[in-house]
Amino acid sequence: MGKKGHGKSAAKAKTYVKAETPPQPTTKRALTTRKQNELNQLVETLHKVSSSLKSAPGVLKDWENYLEINRLLEKIQNIEKHLAPPPVDRSSYFEEFHEWLVSNGAKIDGIKVSEFPGYEYGLKADKDFERGDLLLSIPRKLMLTVERAKESVLETALKQCRNIARQYAYFHKVFQTMDDPASMLLRDVFTYEQYRWAVSTVMTRQNFVPGDDQAGVLKSEKSPALINAFIPMWDMCNHTNGELTTDYEEDGGGRSICHALMSFPKGSQIFIFYGSRPNSDLLVHNGFVFPRNEHDSLALRLGVSKGDPLHPLRTALLSKIPPKLPFFSNATPPTDFSLLPGPQPVDGQLLAFLRVFAMGKEQLEHWLESDHSCDLVHPDCAVDTQVESRAWNFLLTRVRLLLSAYSSTLKEDYMILEKDAQKTEVLTDCQRLAIQLRVCEKEILQGAVEYAEQRLRP
Numbered sequence: 001m002g003k004k005g006h007g008k009s010a011a012k013a014k015t016y017v018k019a020e021t022p023p024q025p026t027t028k029r030a031l032t033t034r035k036q037n038e039l040n041q042l043v044e045t046l047h048k049v050s051s052s053l054k055s056a057p058g059v060l061k062d063w064e065n066y067l068e069i070n071r072l073l074e075k076i077q078n079i080e081k082h083l084a085p086p087p088v089d090r091s092s093y094f095e096e097f098h099e100w101l102v103s104n105g106a107k108i109d110g111i112k113v114s115e116f117p118g119y120e121y122g123l124k125a126d127k128d129f130e131r132g133d134l135l136l137s138i139p140r141k142l143m144l145t146v147e148r149a150k151e152s153v154l155e156t157a158l159k160q161c162r163n164i165a166r167q168y169a170y171f172h173k174v175f176q177t178m179d180d181p182a183s184m185l186l187r188d189v190f191t192y193e194q195y196r197w198a199v200s201t202v203m204t205r206q207n208f209v210p211g212d213d214q215a216g217v218l219k220s221e222k223s224p225a226l227i228n229a230f231i232p233m234w235d236m237c238n239h240t241n242g243e244l245t246t247d248y249e250e251d252g253g254g255r256s257i258c259h260a261l262m263s264f265p266k267g268s269q270i271f272i273f274y275g276s277r278p279n280s281d282l283l284v285h286n287g288f289v290f291p292r293n294e295h296d297s298l299a300l301r302l303g304v305s306k307g308d309p310l311h312p313l314r315t316a317l318l319s320k321i322p323p324k325l326p327f328f329s330n331a332t333p334p335t336d337f338s339l340l341p342g343p344q345p346v347d348g349q350l351l352a353f354l355r356v357f358a359m360g361k362e363q364l365e366h367w368l369e370s371d372h373s374c375d376l377v378h379p380d381c382a383v384d385t386q387v388e389s390r391a392w393n394f395l396l397t398r399v400r401l402l403l404s405a406y407s408s409t410l411k412e413d414y415m416i417l418e419k420d421a422q423k424t425e426v427l428t429d430c431q432r433l434a435i436q437l438r439v440c441e442k443e444i445l446q447g448a449v450e451y452a453e454q455r456l457r458p
Contacts, residue, residue, distance in 0.1 A: 031082065039079045040176060046072045047169035051443040068318070069165050071208050073192060080191040101233055105252075107137035113236055113358045115151035116269050122238040123270040129260045136234050142207065144230040159170060168195045205235045208258065210249055231256050239282070240271035241294045281439050289436040298444045299336040300398070302353060313364040314356050320373045321352045339399075341440075346395070348377030355383055358390035389456065396452040403445050410442040 014182040031039065049068050094113045101108055114124035129135065175183045175190050206228040234246070234256060249255050264270050274286070276295040283289050288329045290296075337350040346354075355376050359367070363384055367373050375381045383391075395437055408416075419425040420432060427435070 012070075015220060015398045031079070035082075039076065040173075041454055042072055042076050042079075043169045043172045043384070046076065046165055047173065050163075050166035050169060060285075073165060076192055080193065083189060083191050084259055085189075090121070097232075101138075101142065104142050105139040105255075106233060107134070111135060111233075111270060114269075116238075119238050119269070121236060123236050125264040125266055125268050125270050128266050129262055129264040129270070131262050133260045134257065135260050136256070136258040137232050138234050138256045139252070140209070140256075142232055164196055164199050165192075167199075168192050170357065171195065187458070200287070202297050205230050207231055207235070210254070234258055234272075237270060237272040239274040239286075239288075240291075241292060242271070242273040244273055244275065279437055283433060283437055287433075288441060289433055291436060291440060292439070293341070296341050296440055296456065297338040299440050300339050300350065300402075300409060301336050302350075302357070302398075303335060304357065309333060310359075310364060313368065314359070315362065317356050317359075317364055317368050317373060318353065321349070321356075321376060322367070322374060339444050339448050341447060341449075343383045343451075345444060347453050349378065351391075352376040354383075354386060354391035354395055358387045358388075358394060359384075363387055392452045396449060396456070399445050399448045399452065403442065403449070406438065406442065408438075410439065410446060413442065 030036075046069065049065070049072065052065075076153070091113075098108070098112065110125060110127035110129065111123050112126050113121055116122050116124075130383055149177070172190060175187045176184075207230075208226040209229045209231075211225045211227040237258070240261075245259045245261045247257055258272060261271070261273060274282070278295065278297045279289045279293050280299075282293070293316055303312055304318075308314065337353060338347055339345050339350070340347060355365070356367075367376065376383070416425070417432070420427045
């Protein structure tokens with residue numbers, strides 16, 4: 001896939017992407033007429049059910065809709081399992097993939113795709129690399145960008161995971177009723193599992209690069225528009241804490257380059273830093289949880305009630321604290337503040353909100369008249385003792401309530417993961433990820449409890 005006119009090597013180019021269980025080529029395996037009709041009826045019902053949910057229905061309605069969709073998908077998958085292709089060893093394609101990259105101008109000397117315990121596939125150093133050494137250089141012509149996808153793919157990449165069921169149902173109906181070449185090719189091999197894999201691949205592997213114009217030349221503007229792209233080989237790198245060491249160079253038609261963020265001795269796995277993102281974001285968009293995530297956070301939803309007699313004073317004071325959030329000057333719907341891991345779990349914005357929320361009329365008026373209202377974000381700000389005590393007690397109560405809402409304790413979750421690691425009680429991948437995320441959330445909450453208790457000590 002991609003633009004034409006890049007020479008013979010480009011004409012032979014294939015698109016390679018990282019995925020957990022990629023679909024493989026298979027011979028045609030048509031269903032019986034009865035089973036095909038049954039499948040078509042289920043898909044039609046799925047499309048109606050997944051399209052009927054109105055905006056903001058509430059958590060309970062959302063869950064009920066999900067359960068109904070899931071019941072239909074189980075029946076669909078049970079029928080489509082007969083269309084599943086035989087398993088193929090992915091590693092058998094690595095050598096061909098490497099040759100394709102090199103023949104098209106990629107610089108990947110000393111690096112190869114390898115399997116690592118706990119990571120599945122990643123990049124392995126085949127020689128010693130020092131911090132700052134060039135690891136990868138991938139030409140733009142090898143990337144599958146949104147611009148190129150529009151020129152060579154029938155449907156563009158899908159971004160909404162919650163719409164997968166509806167989209168699958170729609171495409172299934174198209175392939176079953178249309179007689180165009182694409183529909184005839186996919187009619188007997190298009191399954192929900194295959195489609196879910198494809199959408200997950202797109203969502204977890206897309207990255208931003210500068211856009212180009214119709215001729216494929218990088219735009220000359222100082223801040224060119226960014227577009228989504230697949231970057232082969234680079235997207236095999238797994239994540240660790242660190243700093244961003246990937247950049248984009250315009251020379252030679254454009255290329256993505258990556259330098260080593262630390263030393264990688266021969267035989268070790270090569271990592272890059274995905275960016276300052278919490279584990280909830282990494283799980284939803286990349287499919288993993290990073291237990292030692294220095295940039296993790298937990299959303300704490302707080303707001304000022306419109307029924308509060310001091311609502312105008314509180315919102316007026318909050319609107320003076322940078323960054324100035326516009327909703328604090330009018331209505332104040334709940335907003336998400338962040339609890340952080342480590343020794344300082346409460347950031348300045350949350351601290352300022354807690355203090356303003358705990359103030360009485362006299363204190364609010366005092367700080368509104370003060371030229372130092374911005375100091376409320378600092379831990380050592382000279383706030384009235386009673387206000388400070390109410391603020392930390394409020395946070396302590398709120399966080400303890402959140403911890404009590406879990407069905408298990410942090411200690412119990414540690415034991416579950418330990419048994420899984422020892423293979424005495426094996427979890428599914430989804431169960432493991434859910435518990436890992438739950439552990440990270442509880443660790444942040446427990447850290448906030450200890451910090452609040454410390455601030456309340458005389």
